[in-house]
Amino acid sequence: MELTHWNIYDNEFLLKRTIFYLSKMILKQLVKGDNYNQLNKTITINILDFDYINDEKFHSSYHLYEDMTKKLLSDIVEIHFIELKKFEKSKKDYNNKLHRWLSFLINPEGKEIDIMKKEDTEIKEAMDVLYNISGDKELIQLAEMRDKAIRDEKSRLQGARDEGREEGKKEGIKQGARDALAKSTIKLLRKKFKDIPENIIESILKLSLEKIEKINEDLFDIESIEELKKYI
Numbered sequence: 001m002e003l004t005h006w007n008i009y010d011n012e013f014l015l016k017r018t019i020f021y022l023s024k025m026i027l028k029q030l031v032k033g034d035n036y037n038q039l040n041k042t043i044t045i046n047i048l049d050f051d052y053i054n055d056e057k058f059h060s061s062y063h064l065y066e067d068m069t070k071k072l073l074s075d076i077v078e079i080h081f082i083e084l085k086k087f088e089k090s091k092k093d094y095n096n097k098l099h100r101w102l103s104f105l106i107n108p109e110g111k112e113i114d115i116m117k118k119e120d121t122e123i124k125e126a127m128d129v130l131y132n133i134s135g136d137k138e139l140i141q142l143a144e145m146r147d148k149a150i151r152d153e154k155s156r157l158q159g160a161r162d163e164g165r166e167e168g169k170k171e172g173i174k175q176g177a178r179d180a181l182a183k184s185t186i187k188l189l190r191k192k193f194k195d196i197p198e199n200i201i202e203s204i205l206k207l208s209l210e211k212i213e214k215i216n217e218d219l220f221d222i223e224s225i226e227e228l229k230k231y232i
Helices: 011-027 084-089 097-106 111-119 121-134 137-162 169-193 198-206 209-217 225-229
Strands: 002-004 042-048 059-065 072-083
Touching: 011 042, 011 072, 072 084, 084 097, 097 111, 097 121, 111 121, 169 198, 169 209, 169 225, 198 225
Parallel strands: 002 042, 042 072
Antiparallel strands: 059 072
């Protein structure tokens, strides 16, 4: 599952990125000699803070169907897109578990959440985790630095779009996003590990956007420089 709250992607790029990570999850399930019957159902969920699918509903799901008959080939894979801005405009049904969780994601301190956590143990557990994180000053600082880097890059990319550059525009945006995310990721890593070998920094600067994003996503779980090297 991925929560994305800034839109630097065109439709094709985000879709290909989704399929790429879905494929990786499938590949990781088997090693040489394993039986294909051991493959489990694989689901990828994109929670987006921007409009993406050309449809009014906030939740879109995709499966493997035959083109003409629309008969389901297999339910081995699913791709979901959940668009928070569309959800905010929709009629809420708090008896619906998805509606409850999306409301929590949008505003964990809302009045309706206080009511939900008394009846939904999972929401209450999520609130407890959130409060524990809120008490970790270093973790908060890392999260704030990451969010600031994302906001700054979003503003910079919007400025580039406003200039109306046509030649190589899409590639320029993607390259700019990669460079900026690499620099902000290095800042966060330096904050966490203090001293980082120069060769590690140089390697991160050369990584693809997808690999840099993976470091960013796993930042709080990476416990040492040795673990970090596995991403490079």
